[in-house]
Amino acid sequence: MSNQRRHFRYDVSVPLFFEKVDSQGVSLHAKRRELFKIDEESRLEYINEEVAQIFERVFSQNSETAMLFHVLNHRMDLLLWMLDHLMEAKDPRLAHDYKFRMREDAKHMPPKVKENSTIGNLIKGFYERIDQYLLELKTTVNESVDGKIFLFKNDLPLLFNDLDYVKNLKALSESGVVQAQVLCFLIEKLNLIETIYTRLKLAYQGISDPSVWPVEKINLSAGGFSLLTNQEYPGFSHLNIFLSLGHEVIVCHGKVVLNKPMKSGEFKYRVAVEFEFLSSEYAEFITLFVQRKELEEAMQKFPKGVALPKASD
Structure with missing residues (x-):
């Protein structure tokens, strides 16, 4: 020109x-502690400890159910890892293990469930919700300006609700059904992550929405x-x-x-x-x-x- x-x-x-x-060319729209409260962090640690103990106490290493729950939990940890970077306006691609984490996550496949299985459809919906969030965050990172300006989609996530799939999950958990107990913990963990993600989107709405x-x-x-x-x-x-x-x-x-x-x-x-x-x-x-x-x-x-x-x- x-x-x-x-x-x-x-x-x-x-x-x-x-x-x-x-x-450094960075403008933070909210401090991390405003996005991720102390009590929420403590609750997340408790959930992780409880899930780990159930895995160790109940499930065998070769259990397909344990492996499926492990995948869901591991993918949520990846989601939270990305959010941790974005809360500080840091580009997760600069982390030494970013490519490794992405390659490992790409190996996971959606669970195959029977059409008439309510629990199966719950787990499938759970997996797809995590997929949606990971895709959104990877798009946000890839479309950022110099890895410093991050724009988020304007629509806010609705908390994942087990009642959309199963009506008695909590009752099953309270009666001692281990699979239901793990699912209740994992859903609570996802809801915590969704809450953090909602706050992050709201904090950056001023630059993301023309x-x-x-x-x-x-x-x-x-x-x-x-x-x-x-x-x-x-x-x-x-x-x-x-x-x-x-x-x-x-x-x-x-x-x-x-x-x-x-x-x-x-x-x-x-x-x-x-x-x-x-x-x-x-x-x-x-x-x-x-x-x-x-x-x-x-x-x-x-x-x-x-x-x-x-x-x-």
């Missing part, structure tokens, strides 16, 4: 959200943008930028290159932001977007019935 096109600017009103980041971004009037180009604001942004500070242009959402980094106090008027500052490491595809899209906006507004100025000038041969 030529330098001339890169600096083609035009005033547009678009949904825009941007936030300051630390020296419908809640404020509509700002900005002077936009492929090189950056400027706007009037009442908030001061220190020069050369770094930002995460979320910009909705038509049907395209652009997420990128930026640097404040101007924070000029205004002498009068509604706003206190004029802030200019320069895009950093913007892809050529995004830069091209922004240029075409502002050119199209200019053309649309120019067309609106022509009175109805007036012929537009023809291009010369």
